[in-house]
Amino acid sequence: MANNSTLKKRTLLLVILILLPVCLALAAAVIVLSLRLSALSGKLTAQQSENKGLSSQITKINGEYSSLESDYSKLQNEKADEKKNPPKVAYLTFDDGPSKLTGKILDALKANGVHGTFFVIGLNAEKNPDALNQILADGNVVGIHSWTHQYDVIYKSTANFMSDFNELREYIKQVTGVDPTICRFPGGTNNTVSFHYDKHIMQQITPMVEQAGVKPYDWNVDSEDAQTHVPTKDQIVSTVIRESKQYNNAVILMHDADQHQSSVDAIPEIVSQLKALGYKFSTLSNKTPTVMFKPS
Numbered sequence: 001m002a003n004n005s006t007l008k009k010r011t012l013l014l015v016i017l018i019l020l021p022v023c024l025a026l027a028a029a030v031i032v033l034s035l036r037l038s039a040l041s042g043k044l045t046a047q048q049s050e051n052k053g054l055s056s057q058i059t060k061i062n063g064e065y066s067s068l069e070s071d072y073s074k075l076q077n078e079k080a081d082e083k084k085n086p087p088k089v090a091y092l093t094f095d096d097g098p099s100k101l102t103g104k105i106l107d108a109l110k111a112n113g114v115h116g117t118f119f120v121i122g123l124n125a126e127k128n129p130d131a132l133n134q135i136l137a138d139g140n141v142v143g144i145h146s147w148t149h150q151y152d153v154i155y156k157s158t159a160n161f162m163s164d165f166n167e168l169r170e171y172i173k174q175v176t177g178v179d180p181t182i183c184r185f186p187g188g189t190n191n192t193v194s195f196h197y198d199k200h201i202m203q204q205i206t207p208m209v210e211q212a213g214v215k216p217y218d219w220n221v222d223s224e225d226a227q228t229h230v231p232t233k234d235q236i237v238s239t240v241i242r243e244s245k246q247y248n249n250a251v252i253l254m255h256d257a258d259q260h261q262s263s264v265d266a267i268p269e270i271v272s273q274l275k276a277l278g279y280k281f282s283t284l285s286n287k288t289p290t291v292m293f294k295p296s
């Protein structure tokens with residue numbers, strides 16, 4: 001019996017000795033596996049959150065893409081519209097000022113919500129020292145016309161012309177701090193008065209002022225307000241409207257001079273009628289479309 005019991009104990013011990021390392025190995029395997037599992041699940045969570053971030057970025061990019069697409073198609077439509085109906089722009093220009101009426105012209109422009117371009121005479125600017133700055137302060141543009149406006153002096157030689165031109169350019173710079181970028185030749189590029197003094201002067205001075213960085217402008221609509229018999233307000237309005245209709249870029253010649261009250265009075269109706277015809281108003285610059293006569 002005793003032997004039998006000892007045998008049983010020994011057998012049990014043997015079994016335990018055999019099973020213990022197996023159990024320990026199994027336990028270790030379970031621990032390693034569970035650690036790996038937890039590491040993998042951590043990675044999975046990180047990956048999932050990264051995926052979420054990426055998918056929200058994709059949604060955002062898709063949104064931006066479709067908004068760009070709609071902007072592009074809007075631009076295409078606008079371009080097609082512009083081809084069918086090119087924009088119409090009117091430029092009110094006033095030569096020979098400043099004068100006693102400059103303030104009234106500025107008031108009329110302001111009251112009608114538009115701006116104008118003033119091609120000034122130096123000798124008149126000297127007599128109205130604040131006028132140039134008032135013109136600019138209201139958002140209008142000052143261009144070079146002439147210091148003296150004396151045809152027999154300025155058109156006698158290129159040297160005379162450029163000296164008169166530069167005198168006014170310097171004066172405008174000094175008084176306003178703004179260097180003008182546009183000019184208008186007295187009488188326009190195709191004036192024939194200059195022929196009396198120099199037949200070729202207009203062909204010569206045009207590239208000279210361009211080289212000096214100033215763009216010359218003529219006009220395609222003459223309000224005819226500078227005729228000897230000063231026209232009435234109604235005559236000026238009807239001339240300007242009739243002529244402007246022919247151009248998408250209407251550069252309108254008017255005068256800023258003491259005797260031209262009817263030009264001032266015509267401004268509100270010119271603006272309202274041209275606006276009704278679809279014109280916007282702007283000022284000339286060295287970037288606006290060229291309107292130039294061919295020198296005669």
Ligand code: ZN
Nearest residue numbers: 095096186187
């Ligand atoms: Zn003039």
